Amino acid sequence: MAKTEVILTSNIVGLGAESDQVKVAAGYARNYLFPQKLAIPLTQANKRHLEALRKRRAEREAHEFNTMTELARSVAKLICIIKVKTGEDGKMFGTVTTGMIADELKNQFDITLDKRKIHMDQPIRTLGEHEVTLKLHQEVTATLKIRVESTTPLPETEQAAPAEQEARSEKRSGRGRSEKAAKSKAE
Secondary structure (H helix, E strand, C coil), rough: CCCEEEEECCCCCCCCCCCEEEEHHHHHHHHHHHCCCEECCCHHHHHHHHHHHHHHHHHHHHHHHHHHHHHHHHHCCCEEEEEEEECCCCCCCCCHHHHHHHHHHHHHHHCCCHHHHHHCCCCCCCCCEEEEEECCCCCCCEEEEEEEECCCCCCCCCCCCHHHHHHHHHHCCCCCHHHHHHHHHHH
8 A cells, every 4th residue: 555645734633733744545645634634745845834834733732731721720729510310318310420520611610621531530429529630631630629419309307307297287287386285284
């Protein structure tokens, strides 16, 4: 199979980054890379163009690094609240996913973040506070605090439940507190 050398004009996953000089199959270059303007052939004239591409790539990477560093600083101060459905005993249905976290970051703080940049050591299956790692850039990582809360009200404690049932039965029977107090004095 014939190989040809090309200069990439944009990032291509699995092949290389902008301004990289790579060898690819001639048909791939001719039928896909050149028509899509993703690469240019390696010639003497294009080698001079390579320096401009490298400069542009360096500027873009420096800008991305600065942006992600600022984002990491601001995210470290935030607490993302995620509401989930739970059963009566307080157990969650399912787990909190990276997609849910990314959606809540967008809704609560207007931060658009790809869910593949959110890394969890283990799935979140309990209510409460948790921490996840955000890999924003090759050299920038941040920690985001997440509070998982229930959308369904948790059942009241066992001590409060009998008092509430007694109050309900008094209302149904038509007796108020004064009648009950008079009855207890009589006894």
